[in-house]
Amino acid sequence: MSHSPAVLEISSSALKHNFHYFKSKIKQSTKILAVIKADGYGCSSTFIGKILEQEHVDYLAVAYVQEGIALRKANIKCPILVLFPQMDNLDEIINYDLEPNLYSLISLKLFCAVVNKSKQSNYPIHLKLNTGMNRQGYTKSEITALKKILSQEKNIQVKSICTHFTSSSKEADNDFSHNQIKQYLEMYKSICSVLDDTPLKHVSNTSGIINFPEYQFDMVRLGIGLYGFGNDPNITKDLQLVPRLKTNIFQKQYLEKGESIGYNRTFNTEKKSTIAVIPLGYSDGLNRALSNKGHVFIHGKKAPIVGSVCMDITMVDVTNITCNIGDEVVIFEHQKDVLDMAEMLNTISYEIITTISPRIERVLL
């Protein structure tokens, strides 16, 4: 088996641990929808989807239709919710037995037309309500029009009605979150007056599960927690990191004091230095803003990045580390490694793990 020069190892045991950790946090009657959009937060949606299917997850969710099709082609049979279906491939949703989350009157009408044309009955759909995120979903003023369409359309079945917290990890916004739920429940009740069935209620993402246990309702939408981050140090410490990014040293440079390293000579040695060269660069997801700032680990020791991160290659200082060509280099393997990198880049763990390039092979452990 030939791997790419850098590899993202995916720990199935860490994933199972995290899944069961959250399962133990919620009521037995509450279903879990695992969010595996953006290629399973960078960890391979087919790996993650298959493992979670074996663990009896209730639902999987992806952002776009093509992501759902990839799961079906990998023989995943679980119900799949498409969070943000676009209007141009609605018939593919039916062909691949996917369930759309519909978020506008136009998307609902268009999808119902596709359902009717393909002679489906009871086709499962989901509705998204806008309670303050102002990203997508029906607003209060659209509820009357929404109910009118729902009462006319006979071939769809509303399986769930959901909304999304704007600030479930920000305590200062708790009043706003409670108010979102209040609006959600009012809109939910109003919509139900024209439905025969009782749709599932779901609102919580990972931080919602942790910070608002009273709002678990019928289902929760678990994303980042599955991969090892609780958005709260007390939770994160009980989780395990699923992805581990590693590579190997492929060349060493022995420099005298006063030599420069890399493009535009942004680093100059202050003493005799040994440099290890690694086959991983900014196109792989090692952000260029980590130039002369970030670090990697070799034999458990920090090796600072020296010079500018290149497209495919990075140089690190190993003057104080005994190492050879071929030795393993770890970019991250603990949550702290990712969180430190996120802090240096003024971003969040989500962005670090979802921007590891597709060029890097995912290997399931």
Ligand SMILES: *Cc1c(COP(=O)(O)O)cnc(C)c1O
């Ligand atoms: C991505 C997403 C989630 C998962 O959020 P996490 O914070 O990763 O748990 C849940 N719901 C919706 C609508 C999302 O877009």
